[in-house]
Amino acid sequence: MQDALPPALFIAVVASSISVMILAHRLSFLTVGISHASLAGLGLAIAFSFPLLPTATAFCVAIALLLAALPKQRGISEDTGTGLLFAGSMALGIVLISQVSRNQVDLFGLLFGNILTVSAQEWHWLLFIGCMILLAFITMARAWWSIAFDAITAAASGLPVSLLRLLLYATVGLSVVMCVKLAGIVLTTGLMVLPATCAWLWGRSLISLWLLSMSFAIIGTFIGLLFSYHYDWPSGATIVLTLCVMFIMSWGIAWLTQRNK
Amino acid sequence: MKSPVISLSHINFGPSHTPILDDISLELESGHFMGIVGPNGAGKSTILSMVIGRLQPDSGHIDLFGECLKRFNRYRLLKNIGYLHQLHDYAPNLPLKVYDIVAMGLHDYAKPLWQWFGSTSHQHTDIVQALQYVEMEHLMDHDFRQLSGGQQQRVRLARALVRKPKLLLLDEPAAALDSKQQQKLYTLLRQLCDTQDIAIMMVEHDIAAITGHVDSVACLNRSIHHHAMKGEQIPEDVWHQMYGQHMHVIAHDTSCIGCHHA
Structure with a gap:
C-alpha cells in the first residue's frame, strides 16, 4: 500500500489534468484507441525484449500522432481511423504476446493494471513522463482550451492550431501510457475520462475544472487503493469503480440542487 | 491619402x-x-x-x-484583426463564463498558466469595456451555454473587439x-x-x-x-x-x- 500510493496518486494528478482537455476536445474514444494500441507496443517490447515502458511510450505517442494526421490526409473520419488502428494493433499485440511463453508475461497485469508491483526504474520513468505532461499542460492549457471552444477563431487570432492539436494528441498518448500502468489497458479510459466528467458538473472555468478534476482523482484513487488493499480487490478496477461511484453521487447531488433552485 | x-x-x-x-x-x-x-x-x-x-x-x-x-x-x-465567423455547427459544451470567453480574444490569452496570475488589471478593464460595447456586462458571470443565440453572438463580437x-x-x-x-x-x-x-x-x-x-x-x-x-x-x-x-x-x-x- 505505501509503495503503491505515491505512484498511484501521481498518475491520478497527471491523468486528471489531461482529462479536462480530453473532455473539452471530445477525445475519449482516442484514449480507448491508444490504450488498446499500447498492447502492440508492449507486445513488441516483450517479443524483442526491449525495455517495456519506454517502448510502450514511444509506440503510444506514434499512434496518437498517426491518428492526429490520418483523418485529414485520407478523408477518413476520426472515429473510424481510431477504430481501425485500435483493432489492428490490439491484434498485433495478441499475436506477439502469444509467441512468448506464458509465465514471462503478466497479461492480467497489462490488461487490468499492476500498480502494486511498480519497480524503482518504472517509477523514475513514470515521474519523467508525468512531469513532461504536466509541463505541457501548464504551458498550453489556455491555447488548448481556446481551440476547444472555437478552433476557427483561435486560428484567426494567430494560434498555430494544427501544431497545438498535434502536441495535445502526443500528450494524451503519453498520459495513456501512465494510466495503463495503474489501471491497465482495458480501464485506462475510465481513469482519463471520469475525473473531468465529475468536475464538469461543478466547474465553471478552466482553473476550477482543473482543480476539481484533480481533487476527484486524488480522493478516488486514495479510497480505491484503501478498498483494494483491505478486500484484496484488483487496484485499477477498484479505483475506476470508486470514480464511477463518485460520478453518480456527484451527478445526483447536482441534479438535486438544480431541482431545488 | x-x-x-x-x-x-x-x-x-x-x-x-x-x-x-x-x-x-x-x-x-x-x-x-x-x-x-x-x-x-x-x-x-x-x-x-x-x-x-x-x-x-x-x-x-x-x-x-x-x-x-x-x-x-x-x-x-x-x-x-478581429474576426467573427458564421455560426453553423457551433455547439461547444464547455463550462465557461461570458467573461472568460471575451478574455479568449486577448492577444496574450494563450500564454502559460503561471504567467496568468500576474498583472491582469488592464486586461480586466479591456474585457469589461468590450462587454459594455455590446451591452452584456451585466451577464459577465453567467454561463455562456445558458444565453440566447443573440446574446451569444454579442459575446462573440465582444471577443473580437477586446483585442482592439x-x-x-x-x-x-x-x-x-x-x-x-x-x-x-x-x-x-x-x-x-x-x-x-x-x-x-x-x-x-x-x-x-x-x-x-x-x-x-x-x-x-x-x-x-x-x-x-x-x-x-x-x-x-x-x-x-x-x-x-x-x-x-x-x-x-x-x-x-x-x-x-x-
Whole structure:
C-alpha cells in the first residue's frame, strides 16, 4: 500500500489534468484507441525484449500522432481511423504476446493494471513522463482550451492550431501510457475520462475544472487503493469503480440542487 | 491619402471553369466601413476566410497593413484583426463564463498558466469595456451555454473587439439578432470606425438594413459587380445580374446607397 500510493496518486494528478482537455476536445474514444494500441507496443517490447515502458511510450505517442494526421490526409473520419488502428494493433499485440511463453508475461497485469508491483526504474520513468505532461499542460492549457471552444477563431487570432492539436494528441498518448500502468489497458479510459466528467458538473472555468478534476482523482484513487488493499480487490478496477461511484453521487447531488433552485 | 489597411488584388479562387471568386480587387482604408452583399454562394465568406489564412487564393495577393500576407508573417499580422465567423455547427459544451470567453480574444490569452496570475488589471478593464460595447456586462458571470443565440453572438463580437483590432472582419454579425439589436450593432460599428479608426469589412445579405451605416457597399457574386460609395446608387442591372429578375429593393431613403427609387 505505501509503495503503491505515491505512484498511484501521481498518475491520478497527471491523468486528471489531461482529462479536462480530453473532455473539452471530445477525445475519449482516442484514449480507448491508444490504450488498446499500447498492447502492440508492449507486445513488441516483450517479443524483442526491449525495455517495456519506454517502448510502450514511444509506440503510444506514434499512434496518437498517426491518428492526429490520418483523418485529414485520407478523408477518413476520426472515429473510424481510431477504430481501425485500435483493432489492428490490439491484434498485433495478441499475436506477439502469444509467441512468448506464458509465465514471462503478466497479461492480467497489462490488461487490468499492476500498480502494486511498480519497480524503482518504472517509477523514475513514470515521474519523467508525468512531469513532461504536466509541463505541457501548464504551458498550453489556455491555447488548448481556446481551440476547444472555437478552433476557427483561435486560428484567426494567430494560434498555430494544427501544431497545438498535434502536441495535445502526443500528450494524451503519453498520459495513456501512465494510466495503463495503474489501471491497465482495458480501464485506462475510465481513469482519463471520469475525473473531468465529475468536475464538469461543478466547474465553471478552466482553473476550477482543473482543480476539481484533480481533487476527484486524488480522493478516488486514495479510497480505491484503501478498498483494494483491505478486500484484496484488483487496484485499477477498484479505483475506476470508486470514480464511477463518485460520478453518480456527484451527478445526483447536482441534479438535486438544480431541482431545488 | 491614407495607406490601405487591407488590399486584395486580382484574387482568384476555385476551378477556372466555375470559379468561386473571379478577379477580386478591393481596398479598405482605416476608418472605412464596407459592406459586402451578394446572394448565397457568392463567395462572401470565402473572401474573409482568405484574409485570415484559412484558405489560400489560387492567384492574386493580399496585403495587410502594407505587408504582403505570407505563411510566415500571418500570425503576426492576424494579431491586429478581429474576426467573427458564421455560426453553423457551433455547439461547444464547455463550462465557461461570458467573461472568460471575451478574455479568449486577448492577444496574450494563450500564454502559460503561471504567467496568468500576474498583472491582469488592464486586461480586466479591456474585457469589461468590450462587454459594455455590446451591452452584456451585466451577464459577465453567467454561463455562456445558458444565453440566447443573440446574446451569444454579442459575446462573440465582444471577443473580437477586446483585442482592439485595426481591422474587423464580420461574417453576418446580425444573423441571430432581432431588428432592434441589429440597428444597435450597426450603430456601434459605425461609431468604432469614426472614433477608433477601425476598418470594417462586413458580409451581410440584407442590404437595406446596412445602407444607412456603411461607407461603401461591394456587390459580390463571384466577381465584384459594383462597388458603390455612400450616396451613390447601384444601377438596376447590377441587381438583376446578381439576384436575377425577381428582385425588389424596398429601402426608401435619400441617403441610401442601394435604393434606385430615391
